[in-house]
Ligand SMILES: [Ca+2]
């Protein structure tokens with residue numbers, strides 16, 4: 001008796017067809033999933049690249065804090081020290097004097113003031129006739145004997161102009177003056193010149 005192959009064949013065909021359809025479906029799913037994964041990865045990678053480029057651009061175009069060039073001119077047209085605000089220009093003798101003269105206190109910077117005059121800007125330091133001594137440049141040619149040997153007021157080191165309108169030439173009685181006294185001391189009732197010219201000849205400035 002011949003086996004009836006119609007149905008089994010038909011069943012096998014249906015089974016194989018079903019199996020094939022499932023594989024096709026699975027392949028399609030896998031391809032779809034792979035495409036989705038690739039797509040998501042691409043988006044993430046694009047975001048990372050965009051973020052990195054943005055950060056680099058921001059860093060590149062961010063305002064850079066340039067170092068401050070401290071050299072400036074004071075209101076009296078002398079060499080000065082420019083504060084951190086880049087506006088305030090203080091005279092050299094305001095540096096490291098224990099008082100805050102710059103708004104940010106840059107004139108009392110601990111490092112700068114820890115080793116004087118070596119940490120000061122060179123253009124603000126005047127070396128006296130005896131190089132062991134120094135003064136601030138705004139103490140030169142101010143009628144006061146700041147160096148102690150008058151090298152900041154007379155001679156080749158200072159190259160000061162003559163007494164001018166603000167000074168009176170005489171031989172002072174006080175060691176703190178050299179060959180001029182400030183005209184503001186004239187006719188103040190006290191002798192500053194050996195010849196008393198400060199009281200009887202000089203007109204108060
Ligand atoms: Ca100060």
Ligand SMILES: [Ca+2]
Pocket residue numbers: 139140141142143144145146147152153
């Ligand atoms: Ca002086």
